[in-house]
Amino acid sequence: MSQLTYLEAIRQGIWEEMERDPAVFCLGEDIGIYGGAFKVTDGFIDRFGPERVIDTPIAESAIVGAAFGASLIGMRPVAEFQFMDFIGCAFNQIVNMVAKAHYRWGAPAPLVIRGPSGGKVHGGPFHSQNPEMWFVHTPGLKVVCPASAYDAKGLIKAAIRDNNPVIFFEHKYLYRRIKEEVPEEDYIVPLGKARIAREGRDLSIITYAAMVYTAQEAAETLSKEGIDVEIVDLRTVLPLDREAIAATVRKTSKVIILHEHSRTGGLAGEIAAIINEEAFDDLDGPIVRIAAKDSPVPFSPPQEEYFLPQVSNVLREARRLKSY
Numbered sequence: 001m002s003q004l005t006y007l008e009a010i011r012q013g014i015w016e017e018m019e020r021d022p023a024v025f026c027l028g029e030d031i032g033i034y035g036g037a038f039k040v041t042d043g044f045i046d047r048f049g050p051e052r053v054i055d056t057p058i059a060e061s062a063i064v065g066a067a068f069g070a071s072l073i074g075m076r077p078v079a080e081f082q083f084m085d086f087i088g089c090a091f092n093q094i095v096n097m098v099a100k101a102h103y104r105w106g107a108p109a110p111l112v113i114r115g116p117s118g119g120k121v122h123g124g125p126f127h128s129q130n131p132e133m134w135f136v137h138t139p140g141l142k143v144v145c146p147a148s149a150y151d152a153k154g155l156i157k158a159a160i161r162d163n164n165p166v167i168f169f170e171h172k173y174l175y176r177r178i179k180e181e182v183p184e185e186d187y188i189v190p191l192g193k194a195r196i197a198r199e200g201r202d203l204s205i206i207t208y209a210a211m212v213y214t215a216q217e218a219a220e221t222l223s224k225e226g227i228d229v230e231i232v233d234l235r236t237v238l239p240l241d242r243e244a245i246a247a248t249v250r251k252t253s254k255v256i257i258l259h260e261h262s263r264t265g266g267l268a269g270e271i272a273a274i275i276n277e278e279a280f281d282d283l284d285g286p287i288v289r290i291a292a293k294d295s296p297v298p299f300s301p302p303q304e305e306y307f308l309p310q311v312s313n314v315l316r317e318a319r320r321l322k323s324y
Contacts, residue, residue, distance in 0.1 A: 032044070208237060257287065
């Protein structure tokens with residue numbers, strides 16, 4: 001075991017897959033000589049050379065088009081965007097070409113599109129978004145949002161090995177703030193499987209990515225008040241682990257759904273529908289949603305703090321739900 005940051009875990013995962021499989025290569029903006037905007041691919045070009053670590057123009061649609069074409073002839077490209085906010089520039093390629101290849105003519109498209117997303121870094125409306133819901137609605141894709149260093153490494157390796165296109169959102173706030181023990185031997189974390197980040201009996205918080213830590217901080221405070229919180233980290237948001245969602249509701253009978261992206265059209269609505277369909281009779285209170293405001297992400301630090309879900313929001317709603 002070794003102590004790795006969230007960023008280093010992703011870096012090692014990609015490196016190990018490139019060592020393991022010569023079909024894996026990286027392409028993206030400034031990933032070669034510069035080593036990537038956040039240095040995830042630092043040193044890759046020295047080890048693997050410019051034919052497997054390819055600097056591209058700042059043209060997300062072209063990056064995805066090149067990666068898609070390569071995937072169709074047996075390569076396994078890992079495409080990096082400097083900020084996932086700009087994945088919208090490649091929207092047509094992803095949803096109308098990449099996602100539909102297998103459905104239309106049975107072609108596997110084993111490519112990964114990865115990069116930083118999320119707020120709490122005062123990056124403003126173009127460098128702080130959580131665009132995962134743009135793609136959760138698109139059949140044919142898998143969408144991954146890891147919270148821990150262990151999961152980040154295991155999930156990126158699983159994504160690269162998967163024969164389906166995977167969009168891999170890395171929360172930039174976690175890059176160098178999270179550090180934990182990660183096995184040195186080869187392992188993967190299966191796509192589509194949630195984990196119990198904290199066992200509890202009184203109420204459940206279903207969440208993912210950076211909000212796992214918001215939930216954990218709230219849970220520590222609530223435990224001192226005699227409220228025992230279970231935290232479910234979804235890890236993969238497409239496909240959702242419906243069994244894990246239903247199981248935690250059956251266990252605690254009260255549930256908060258917490259996510260960083262905006263409330264309207266957010267994942268909480270879909271999860272609430274799953275609970276309604278599969279565990280309605282187990283509920284002892286209303287399903288509670290805690291999410292960001294329906295607004296662009298503010299640049300101003302105090303405004304961004306108001307915009308994002310905070311520990312105080314979780315504490316307030318958990319106390320209200322417990323006493324319901």
